Amino acid sequence: MLNEKRLIWELKQGSNDAxxxxxxxxxxxxxxxxxxxxxxxxxxxxxxxDVFVSFAGSIGNIQLRGSLKSYLTxxxxxxxxxxxxxxxxxxxxxxxxxxxxxxxDGPIRSSEFSEDAERLTGALAQLPxxxxxxxxxxxxxxxxxxxxxxxxxxxxxxxxxRYRYGLEKLRTILKERAKK
Amino acid sequence: xxxxxxxxRAIAELNLTTRAETDKRILDDxxxxxxxxxxxxxxxxxxxxxxxxxxxRFTVPAGIAAMILLxxxxxxxxxxxxxxxxxxxxxxxxxxxxxxxxxxxxxQTSPDQQVWASETLGVKLLKTGLxxxxxxxxxxxxxxxxxxxxLSSNSxxxxxxxxxxxxxxxxxxxxxxDMVPFSDRDDIPQEAQWIRxxxxxxxxxxxxxxxxxxxxxxxxxDSQLALHKKWRVxxxxxxxxxxxxxxxxxxxxxxxxxxxxxxxxxxPSEDEIQDIIRDVFGRQDxxxxxxxxxAYR
Numbered sequence: 001m002l003n004e005k006r007l008i009w010e011l012k013q014g015s016n017d018a019x020x021x022x023x024x025x026x027x028x029x030x031x032x033x034x035x036x037x038x039x040x041x042x043x044x045x046x047x048x049x050d051v052f053v054s055f056a057g058s059i060g061n062i063q064l065r066g067s068l069k070s071y072l073t074x075x076x077x078x079x080x081x082x083x084x085x086x087x088x089x090x091x092x093x094x095x096x097x098x099x100x101x102x103x104x105d106g107p108i109r110s111s112e113f114s115e116d117a118e119r120l121t122g123a124l125a126q127l128p129x130x131x132x133x134x135x136x137x138x139x140x141x142x143x144x145x146x147x148x149x150x151x152x153x154x155x156x157x158x159x160x161x162r163y164r165y166g167l168e169k170l171r172t173i174l175k176e177r178a179k180k
Numbered sequence: 181x182x183x184x185x186x187x188x189r190a191i192a193e194l195n196l197t198t199r200a201e202t203d204k205r206i207l208d209d210x211x212x213x214x215x216x217x218x219x220x221x222x223x224x225x226x227x228x229x230x231x232x233x234x235x236x237r238f239t240v241p242a243g244i245a246a247m248i249l250l251x252x253x254x255x256x257x258x259x260x261x262x263x264x265x266x267x268x269x270x271x272x273x274x275x276x277x278x279x280x281x282x283x284x285x286x287x288q289t290s291p292d293q294q295v296w297a298s299e300t301l302g303v304k305l306l307k308t309g310l311x312x313x314x315x316x317x318x319x320x321x322x323x324x325x326x327x328x329x330x331l332s333s334n335s336x337x338x339x340x341x342x343x344x345x346x347x348x349x350x351x352x353x354x355x356x357x358d359m360v361p362f363s364d365r366d367d368i369p370q371e372a373q374w375i376r377x378x379x380x381x382x383x384x385x386x387x388x389x390x391x392x393x394x395x396x397x398x399x400x401x402d403s404q405l406a407l408h409k410k411w412r413v414x415x416x417x418x419x420x421x422x423x424x425x426x427x428x429x430x431x432x433x434x435x436x437x438x439x440x441x442x443x444x445x446x447x448p449s450e451d452e453i454q455d456i457i458r459d460v461f462g463r464q465d466x467x468x469x470x471x472x473x474x475a476y477r
Contacts, residue, residue, distance in 0.1 A: 005277070167187060
């Protein structure tokens with residue numbers, strides 16, 4: 001368990017070691033969250049890169065109000081949203097193309113994911129971004145609904161609704177796939 | 181994978197591992213960004229709260245410096261066990277993140293001055309004066325804000341912290357109640373003596389501590405008058421942290437030492453320091469509150 005406040009203080013003194021420890025602690029989970037949301041590990045790695053460079057570059061202004069993990073997770077989510085906003089023509093909104101991703105091996109380049117995991121992230125990619133985000137944050141990021149609501153500045157009931165509907169839709173997608 | 185439970189479990193078990201080349205690329209770029217950020221932050225703030233406190237001789241780092249000096253410069257005068265204890269005190273202080281120092285004059289039951297400092301919050305709170313004439317000054321270097329509360333009028337003044345203010349603060353505070361006698365190696369006289377006090381009456385004054393003393397002749401203020409000084413520290417047994425510090429002086433070797441002042445030191449939590457700031461400057465119910473109440477930012 002990292003002493004996060006101590007690490008942040010060390011970072012503010014310019015400690016590369018503190019930065020490395022934080023990175024090593026959270027990198028895999030953050031990469032998984034980004035890849036699950038993006039359905040693309042290469043882009044997810046870019047997200048991870050941008051998040052950490054930005055985190056290190058703005059250390060002078062950072063005040064930790066929650067946990068470091070929540071802060072970094074929120075940074076990943078925001079970066080993913082930005083990528084969708086800014087590069088919509090590059091990043092295909094998979095929910096708009098329906099079965100395209102799920103029927104084929106898809107545009108995913110996540111060779112590190114297992115075959116089952118690829119199927120799952122392919123199905124996740126068909127959900128609206130908000131639902132996908134909620135599910136991934138809760139299940140993969142380990143965030144409580146309350147934390148997600150606070151992070152996204154939306155009511156708790158909205159988060160719960162997005163999670164429930166998202167999961168329902170995911171189950172339907174996976175069932176349809178299993179029939180084929 | 182049909183039930184919701186299974187789906188939830190499967191998503192929770194998704195796991196990717198970064199590649200070594202990815203780690204290197206990200207860390208290299210992050211180190212570079214961190215270096216630039218720290219340099220920029222230091223240029224903007226001029227000085228960190230902790231080094232500010234160091235230079236004002238109020239608290240820990242000056243203590244650390246002194247302990248190192250004691251351990252090395254005066255090593256020849258140490259019995260082994262005393263030297264070890266000096267090192268332990270240094271080690272303990274180097275890990276302190278939050279501190280509260282109350283300075284008393286002999287016979288007083290209320291402190292002349294109190295300082296709360298938090299390394300992690302980047303704040304220092306100073307209380308001077310007594311009763312309704314007391315004044316609180318908060319330096320919040322994270323938000324670069326200085327706030328002063330006057331209890332007499334129950335008013336609060338807020339202003340941004342500038343580099344000039346920090347410099348003036350250092351100068352003005354340099355003569356304030358010291359936690360340690362020396363912050364510069366060259367200032368320690370050769371003949372200074374560091375001993376452990378075996379007198380039970382003294383050493384038991386603060387339960388759970390061991391007492392040590394530094395004696396030296398101070399010639400710095402007036403070359404005609406060599407003032408004999410004594411600095412006594414009570415360090416907690418199991419943590420080696422100073423709990424109380426006493427200052428004495430006398431004019432000549434035959435005189436009795438006069439008790440000048442004493443410091444009571446505690447190590448509050450970050451939350452406790454935040455609570456004090458809240459109590460002084462106003463309640464703030466935001467659970468994410470850190471340092472200065474947001475209403476004043």
